Amino acid sequence: MYNRVALVGLGLIASSMFWAMKRAGIEAHVAGYARSAQTRDTAREIGLCDSVHDTLAACVTDADLVVLCVPIGAMEAVAKEIAPFLAPGATVTDVGSVKRAVIEAVGPHLPDAVHFVPGHPLAGTEHSGPRSGFAELFDNRWHVLTPNGADTQAVAQLRAYWEALGANVDEMEPDHHDLVLAVTSHAPHLIAYTMVGVADDLQRVTNNEVVNYSATGFRDFTRIAASDPTMWRDVFLTNKDATLEILGRFTEELFALQRAIRQGDGDHLHEYFTRTRAIRRGIIDAGQDTAAPNFGRRS
């Protein structure tokens, strides 16, 4: 295992990693850094990280694992700034939701003596910030590594680390990762944001009605649409092509279903809704969601 882990950026993912490491009994010293003094104060107050540093240099010095947990748009600047302080043989990884963009932003700035193994934990909540983390976040969720030719020993070590945090680990090509995530995450988020924005905007329905009658479906969209705006802005800007491709397919299909509604084609609708029902069963069987109705909410 590692001796010193540097967490750069102290939001939901980094704070969950810290608590998961402690739960796992990992003895590495965990050094933390956040750009905002307020976040660093909060981290010190709640005991997040074994040491909290006011500079990137102090945080990453002597670390044998450096984890970049900042929004994708901030990755390049951070990589440039930490590069001179990275120990030879150290592993640098990240938790960004897009992999090709991170590889292009970070890779060129890292010294040759460092192993760069990009990664993405497929886990999260709608909350953000240093207080939002919890040890169970990665349990039975998938962590995707996109090693992109990195040293196999470094990859194996990082894999073992994430498994200790509770995750299942998979490896993938960066571009394929970005396409898969456009389907399972990026397009759904944009769609949820859009639907919530439309409801908020509608002159003929009051906000009060939208809020009170949200339990009929809408409230589920609002959870996703409450996700961190900066993180998601960066996701869409850096996974542009794959996201737009999936949204194009989505719009085509939506138009086909709208046509079926307009023409009263009940058979088409019924067949479609029966097919989609089956996918949820697969997700529950794979342990990726609860079988309890309403996600376990009683009403």
Place this chain on the structure above:
Amino acid sequence: MYNRVALVGLGLIASSMFWAMKRAGIEAHVAGYARSAQTRDTAREIGLCDSVHDTLAACVTDADLVVLCVPIGAMEAVAKEIAPFLAPGATVTDVGSVKRAVIEAVGPHLPDAVHFVPGHPLAGTEHSGPRSGFAELFDNRWHVLTPNGADTQAVAQLRAYWEALGANVDEMEPDHHDLVLAVTSHAPHLIAYTMVGVADDLQRVTNNEVVNYSATGFRDFTRIAASDPTMWRDVFLTNKDATLEILGRFTEELFALQRAIRQGDGDHLHEYFTRTRAIRRGIIDAGQDTAAPNFGRRS
């Protein structure tokens, strides 16, 4: 309160009504009917309803409250069949998700001596059938009545009944109800069905990937898209205009956001995602969803 309540159709809503009535200590005899012999057998096996009947006539005879809990497309045939057996002074209500269509399908067939007070409980889960009900389903959820000129005494009595089942009761014009629900329920459901269908269909991403990596957003859509296909087919066919209007607005807005992505307009995206975040706070404050991250799922 009522002396005999007839539940016509024994799915999620009717079975939840039965358990909620028993929890509330309502002493009325509850008579149940389902078209399918298998559903009736299940109801008898699990003690759902005080009596289960093989015919509509036997179920509704002598009832002072008749609740139509069948898909909207079945409402007219049921109304025709029960009309001769309805007791003078009885109240007929329903639980359909669209109100104008139910009023047109049911109203003309009911005798003048009967009070018709259409209604809609804004509650549900993705499960269906006689085993899916539970007493808490309506707690702190809204029940909308669209009395449409019905006798005020009958409306007041029905309001008190739903309040005893745990619901808050509101009154609305039928057309306004249908528009509000198009926003909070019907459009979100069609969008979720569409996204799940697209993911299922995509040749370049395997179903296994979609399932394993669903915790990043997609799985939430699959819950909604696992809802009853017959019920939802009927909703879209009978609330066509309002649903298509909202979907039109949705598509406009989606195109605007796609353009912002294509043009790299990060400010527009960030501003939009910040605004949508606020709505969830309103829903949580109104007690219409849990504040726990991930709907309370631990990961």
